[in-house]
Amino acid sequence: MRFEPRKEIADLPATVHGGQGWRYAGVEDYSQNLNPFGPPPELADAIVGAMSQMGHYPDASNAEPRRALAEAYGVPAECISMGAGSSEIIRDFPNVFCAKGDRVLLMHPSFAEYAQQCRIAGAEVSYMELEPENGFRIDEVALSARLREEPYKAVYICNPNNPTGVIEDRAKLERIISEASDLGTLVFLDETLLALSDPDGTRTMIPRIGRYDNLVIADSYTKSFAVPGLRIGFCISSPEIAEQMAKVQLPWNLGVAEQAAAVYLAGRLDYVRSAACELRRESERMERELSGIGFPCVHTDSFFRFAPVGTAARDGRGLQEKMLRHGIMIRDCASFGGRFAGYVRYCAKDSERDGRFIEAAEAVMKETEGL
CATH class of the missing domain: 3.40.640.10 (Type I PLP-dependent aspartate aminotransferase-like (Major domain))
Known part of the structure; x- marks a missing residue:
């Protein structure tokens, strides 16, 4: 390269962000932490x-x-x-x-x-x-x-x-x-x-x-x-x-x-508080139901969780691929550092979509047990 950048720039690694669900048609994106109810119509x-x-x-x-x-x-x-x-x-x-x-x-x-x-x-x-x-x-x-x-x-x-x-x-x-x-x-x-x-x-x-x-x-x-x-x-x-x-x-x-x-x-801001109330209920529901079927799930203080994959997959990427086959995108957390290659992140949304997430998780766990 003829023109060299500053060393601080040349040595920078590329950053990886969630919200990649747009790459996959027909997939519900649980890798991003957005208000699932969308913006106020007005x-x-x-x-x-x-x-x-x-x-x-x-x-x-x-x-x-x-x-x-x-x-x-x-x-x-x-x-x-x-x-x-x-x-x-x-x-x-x-x-x-x-x-x-x-x-x-x-x-x-x-x-x-x-x-x-x-x-x-x-x-x-x-x-x-x-x-x-x-x-x-x-x-x-x-x-x-x-x-x-x-x-x-x-x-x-x-x-x-x-x-x-x-x-x-x-x-x-x-x-x-x-x-x-x-x-x-x-x-x-x-x-x-x-x-x-x-x-x-x-x-x-x-x-x-x-x-x-x-x-x-x-x-x-x-x-x-x-x-x-x-x-x-x-x-x-x-x-x-x-x-x-x-x-x-x-x-x-x-x-x-x-x-x-x-x-x-x-x-x-009242609109956000209302969404936060619903997300708390949905997050608690997901914790109960996902834990009950053995899907990777931990308690969270917020509406998204960071869970080790355990025996559900070889690593975060493996569980991400399994969920993608059932129309759900979750975040593979390897980009946060090598020791987190076995972790995934996913959020709560609304009752209907979370129901589909739980169904996908059940299917993944049945497939895993059948191996």
Whole structure:
């Protein structure tokens, strides 16, 4: 190659994401964690109403979406910065705060994009392993020791964690954030999947945002409103951090359709809470019925679960192939690291589709027993 990229770019591995069901005709995709009930029907009207503005550049400051989100979440608009999905927030954060060689601490397994974007920014990535013996929960004592051993610019926590589905309780997170603050470490807290996992709305750290100037909360409407085709992400932090994040965001990162959608959806958080209630019931039902037939299933704090395949298949890819033959796509978790090649991830949906999932699981287990 005549023109060599930066070493950080040349050494980057390709990232793998779920949501690959579109590759297979007639397959129900359980590999992605979206609201199964789709967006509110009236969202289309809000988008159509914005089409008259297509001939103009959108407001680069995203003032209207920020005001709507501020009202919805009870924070000042100055605490909110917007992104083209949470992906842009994840990209912007290390570009703002990480100089070349700064160290960041990530949980593993977790969302791979954190490491990818930190490396692009030139940061050095360290991992803290989450162990199955501890239910894949953060070992608070071990984390405290790591933070005190050497300086870290930031620690990343995904809550609920993707792919494990674990939700850390608020008191524990507050202790971690407080200690990190004392050590001069930022905490990047990704709550993208929390709204669909917390129908009571009691697990978010947003009410604590004014207490900790080192806390940065990322969220998105991609999952909670099932609009991955509309890139609507946001970040809630101190006004000082929000100001710096806005400096590196892409110009006009939310188009007129996304801005109109964000304003409308910020007023429909009740829709997400209703979906979360149904998902909790369905998740509990799937746990009961799948465990009863011996299909790989574990308890989860959220609406998706991370399960070892056990004797159901040779590995995650093998179980994925078996379920595909019955019209169901699940996530093979080998991309999260070699020790997770024997794990799969799948979500809950609505009663009818989950019934078909359970029927497919029963067929797979009968085939497995017949071998």
